[in-house]
Amino acid sequence: MSLKQRADRQGMPCQDPQVRRHNFQEVALGYTKEQAMEEAGRCLQCKKPKCREGCPVEVLIPDFIQAVADGDFAQAAVLLKEKNALPAICGRVCPQESQCEAKCIVGIKSEPVAIGRLERFVADWEMRQGATLPEQAPRKGKKVAVVGAGPAGLTCAADLAKLGYDVTIFEALHTAGGVLMYGIPEFRLPKDIVEQEIDNLRKLGVEMQFNSVVGKATNVHELLANGYEAVFLGTGAGLPNFMGIPGENLCGVFSANEFLTRTNLMKGYCFPEYQTPVKVGRKVAVLGAGNVAMDAARTALRLGAEEVHIIYRRSEKEMPARAEEIEHAHEEGVQFQLLTSPVEIIGDENGWVKAMKCVRFELGEPDASGRRSPVAIPGSEYIMDIDTVIVSIGTGPNPLATKSVPDLELNRKGNIVADEDGRTSIPGVFAGGDIVTGAATVILAMGAGKKSARAIDEYVMAKTAEKAI
Amino acid sequence: MYPIVRKEIFSPTVKLFDIKAPLVAAKAQAGQFFILRADEKGERIPLTIADFDREEGTITAIFQEMGAGTKRLGQLEVGDNILDVVGPLGVPSEIERFDGPVAIVGGGVGIAPIYPIAKALKAAGNEVFAIIGARNKELLFWEEKMASVSSKLIVCTDDGSYGRKGFVTDALKDVYEANSNLNHVWAIGPMPMMRAITNVTRPWGVKTIVSMNPLMMDGTGMCGACRVQVGNETKFACVDGPEFDGHMVDFDLAMKRLSIYKDEEKRALAALEHQHQGGGCGCH
Ligand SMILES: Cc1cc2nc3c(=O)[nH]c(=O)nc-3n(C[C@H](O)[C@H](O)[C@H](O)COP(=O)(O)OP(=O)(O)OC[C@H]3O[C@@H](n4cnc5c(N)ncnc54)[C@H](O)[C@@H]3O)c2cc1C
Ligand SMILES: Cc1cc2nc3c(=O)[nH]c(=O)nc-3n(C[C@H](O)[C@H](O)[C@H](O)COP(=O)(O)OP(=O)(O)OC[C@H]3O[C@@H](n4cnc5c(N)ncnc54)[C@H](O)[C@@H]3O)c2cc1C
Ligand code: SF4
Ligand code: SF4
Numbered sequence: 001m002s003l004k005q006r007a008d009r010q011g012m013p014c015q016d017p018q019v020r021r022h023n024f025q026e027v028a029l030g031y032t033k034e035q036a037m038e039e040a041g042r043c044l045q046c047k048k049p050k051c052r053e054g055c056p057v058e059v060l061i062p063d064f065i066q067a068v069a070d071g072d073f074a075q076a077a078v079l080l081k082e083k084n085a086l087p088a089i090c091g092r093v094c095p096q097e098s099q100c101e102a103k104c105i106v107g108i109k110s111e112p113v114a115i116g117r118l119e120r121f122v123a124d125w126e127m128r129q130g131a132t133l134p135e136q137a138p139r140k141g142k143k144v145a146v147v148g149a150g151p152a153g154l155t156c157a158a159d160l161a162k163l164g165y166d167v168t169i170f171e172a173l174h175t176a177g178g179v180l181m182y183g184i185p186e187f188r189l190p191k192d193i194v195e196q197e198i199d200n201l202r203k204l205g206v207e208m209q210f211n212s213v214v215g216k217a218t219n220v221h222e223l224l225a226n227g228y229e230a231v232f233l234g235t236g237a238g239l240p241n242f243m244g245i246p247g248e249n250l251c252g253v254f255s256a257n258e259f260l261t262r263t264n265l266m267k268g269y270c271f272p273e274y275q276t277p278v279k280v281g282r283k284v285a286v287l288g289a290g291n292v293a294m295d296a297a298r299t300a301l302r303l304g305a306e307e308v309h310i311i312y313r314r315s316e317k318e319m320p321a322r323a324e325e326i327e328h329a330h331e332e333g334v335q336f337q338l339l340t341s342p343v344e345i346i347g348d349e350n351g352w353v354k355a356m357k358c359v360r361f362e363l364g365e366p367d368a369s370g371r372r373s374p375v376a377i378p379g380s381e382y383i384m385d386i387d388t389v390i391v392s393i394g395t396g397p398n399p400l401a402t403k404s405v406p407d408l409e410l411n412r413k414g415n416i417v418a419d420e421d422g423r424t425s426i427p428g429v430f431a432g433g434d435i436v437t438g439a440a441t442v443i444l445a446m447g448a449g450k451k452s453a454r455a456i457d458e459y460v461m462a463k464t465a466e467k468a469i
Numbered sequence: 470m471y472p473i474v475r476k477e478i479f480s481p482t483v484k485l486f487d488i489k490a491p492l493v494a495a496k497a498q499a500g501q502f503f504i505l506r507a508d509e510k511g512e513r514i515p516l517t518i519a520d521f522d523r524e525e526g527t528i529t530a531i532f533q534e535m536g537a538g539t540k541r542l543g544q545l546e547v548g549d550n551i552l553d554v555v556g557p558l559g560v561p562s563e564i565e566r567f568d569g570p571v572a573i574v575g576g577g578v579g580i581a582p583i584y585p586i587a588k589a590l591k592a593a594g595n596e597v598f599a600i601i602g603a604r605n606k607e608l609l610f611w612e613e614k615m616a617s618v619s620s621k622l623i624v625c626t627d628d629g630s631y632g633r634k635g636f637v638t639d640a641l642k643d644v645y646e647a648n649s650n651l652n653h654v655w656a657i658g659p660m661p662m663m664r665a666i667t668n669v670t671r672p673w674g675v676k677t678i679v680s681m682n683p684l685m686m687d688g689t690g691m692c693g694a695c696r697v698q699v700g701n702e703t704k705f706a707c708v709d710g711p712e713f714d715g716h717m718v719d720f721d722l723a724m725k726r727l728s729i730y731k732d733e734e735k736r737a738l739a740a741l742e743h744q745h746q747g748g749g750c751g752c753h
């Protein structure tokens with residue numbers, strides 16, 4: 001079959017935009033069995049699959065897709081899980097269009113094979129069957145501590161448990177999942193999926209100690225002194241940035257983290273049955289255009305805001321959010337004010353936001369990197385009528401854990417310095433995920449957790465061998 | 470699970486719990502707080518660690534019933550479990566042997582957080598003048614405990630129903646008149662009281678530490694709900710505080726920020742009443 005004749009990519013069934021903008025149920029509904037097999041049939045089974053190069057964890061893409069095409073979903077799941085511990089999550093939130101699917105050969109002449117959607121289909125199918133536990137090596141009787149229960153920590157813990165280690169996760173919040181639980185909304189990543197994955201970890205014997213802030217209740221050196229052979233730090237990039245413009249502390253200005261955590265983790269959309277309130281006014285401005293901003297904007301709509309605006313300094317092309325999320329936001333009625341930036345938030349006499357002063361930008365000459373950077377248009381200031389501002393301009397590393405380890409090498413921004421395999425400047429201390437790279441993606445955090453697990457195993461085994469001599 | 474091992478009722482709205490939380494008790498220091506979540510549906514409520522017993526593994530909290538969250542908490546009894554307790558959080562008070570006496574001022578439930586600070590200051594060898602006050606006699610507590618950790622204790626009530634009649638600010642002025650070498654003041658209580666104290670001490674140039682109690686959620690620096698303006702800087706009270714230089718804090722803004730969820734708090738209270746009458750919320 002020539003490339004030109006390939007069938008069209010299977011569309012993803014979704015909730016109608018006008019319906020879903022009022023509920024928190026998942027937007028994308030998932031392929032049917034028939035759709036999945038049909039889509040899997042579009043894969044050319046390349047001898048040198050380019051797609052795998054685009055995947056940070058090198059999922060056996062053609063192999064699992066072949067199994068789907070054959071209708072052998074159980075086998076597909078086995079193949080998928082060989083490289084990816086959390087496929088139900090990655091199939092939903094990976095930026096596929098810039099990773100695996102960006103490299104797919106079919107994408108040259110037509111739309112690429114829907115690798116992410118197939119991944120999600122297989123994972124969901126397997127969950128419905130009741131997932132089987134992977135094989136576990138015999139217990140080694142050695143303890144490892146994992147700090148932070150985000151994707152990096154969870155993956156590292158799972159791999160270590162499979163290798164036979166006794167793993168304890170120390171997590172600051174009252175539940176595991178990190179950003180998967182508190183940041184990414186239910187309508188994009190249902191929480192029971194995350195909980196199932198966490199349950200699997202428990203079945204592997206991983207212990208979870210919640211409400212444990214490392215740097216406060218305990219610290220890294222204490223853990224090492226208390227019998228943990230190694231410590232993995234996966235504490236993420238949870239510290240919200242603010243713009244530093246006047247009026248940012250007014251009532252009605254929230255960080256996206258606060259807004260999303262109140263809604264997702266604390267289930268503010270069920271207030272007052274769930275007792276944490278979340279507030280959204282009638283006219284909402286979301287500052288920023290990444291995944292977090294899209295999530296905040298779409299959450300604001302669902303909580304009943306009348307108008308939601310994304311305010312972004314650059315143009316559509318540069319928006320860092322996943323293409324699918326931008327499209328979904330458009331469909332649901334989020335408005336985009338591009339080439340625009342706020343300069344001041346204006347309050348009323350009671351200290352509440354009532355307006356925002358913005359300035360317009362135009363794209364200037366291309367800079368050295370070829371990117372046209374925005375320049376402010378003089379005299380273009382205007383006032384927007386707004387009563388809620390959600391600041392979503394990025395996050396930095398949370399210093400609570402690292403501050404308590406003064407001998408740990410950090411970079412200028414406060415991220416932990418670690419090599420490819422997560423080794424830090426302190427022997428026995430490993431790190432990975434957003435705390436090393438800065439805010440990145442779920443799959444990269446997982447990849448880092450995986451590599452660290454391997455490196456930790458090597459380290460502990462070498463140490464044990466040394467002692468034996 | 471964190472069981473309540475002792476409960477004391479100071480007044481219809483002010484209650485004390487000793488909670489078994491050995492890991493928190495092991496590390497707690499004066500000036501720190503913890504966050505609890507009573508049950509699956511509960512809010513995360515920040516409370517000061519008013520005392521701790523490392524051997525028993527317990528921490529003490531004294532709280533005033535303000536809204537639905539603290540009212541629900543007040544209904545719990547000895548033997549009940551609190552689902553989540555996280556701490557100790559925040560930066561401990563900077564305790565040292567100061568050159569000159571120090572004054573400690575606690576207003577209302579602010580008496581609870583001031584106690585461990587007074588205790589630590591006394592233990593460090595300071596001369597500690599303590600002033601505690603409340604609207605009336607009923608709202609006072611821990612007089613003896615405070616007396617045991619201070620060199621001199623002044624008790625005031627706004628209405629004169631006990632101790633000296635008047636505000637804690639007046640008592641502090643008297644202390645300063647007799648001891649102009651006062652080195653440090655700590656003031657903890659409702660925001661208007663803390664602001665009043667800082668206004669009194671500003672002309673004296675005496676360093677005055679206040680403990681801010683903004684709205685909080687995670688308590689780890691992740692959400693920014695607890696922002697306070699200190700001088701030209703925005704600080705997160707949960708990780709940079711809760712103690713700040715009172716002369717630098719924007720109290721006006723801080724008080725406004727406490728009212729962000731006023732409407733929702735009213736709804737929560739109404740729902741709580743309704744629940745007592747056997748209703749549900751029909752959310753699911
Ligand atoms: C709203 C939002 C939407 C996103 N959407 C996407 C998306 O669509 N696709 C995608 O690939 N990526 C997305 N991301 C990014 C992705 O979620 C992160 O890159 C990823 O979660 C990083 O994983 P991590 O394990 O390094 O850290 P985190 O997920 O941040 O987890 C860190 C954990 O460590 C805990 N912790 C922190 N400090 C301590 C301490 N001192 N002691 C104990 N525990 C501690 C935290 O409570 C947290 O649970 C999104 C992020 C956000 C915020
Ligand atoms: C670090 C810290 C330590 C604290 N220590 C203590 C303590 O030891 N004892 C104690 O009684 N309280 C303490 N508080 C205050 C306590 O957390 C709040 O009173 C409580 O969260 C109110 O919850 P609620 O659901 O009952 O009231 P809500 O329904 O949330 O609010 C009811 C009323 O209380 C006010 N309020 C809400 N949150 C706060 C707050 N954080 N501070 C002051 N007023 C508030 C609101 O403006 C509103 O008028 C502390 C707060 C912080 C941040
Ligand atoms: S893990 Fe992500 S990048 Fe890798 S194949 Fe799956 S969807 Fe693509
Ligand atoms: S590049 Fe595309 S067509 Fe080739 S194996 Fe990968 S998914 Fe299939």
Ligand code: FES
Binds near residue numbers: 687688690705706707
């Ligand atoms: S309470 Fe969330 S940052 Fe302080």
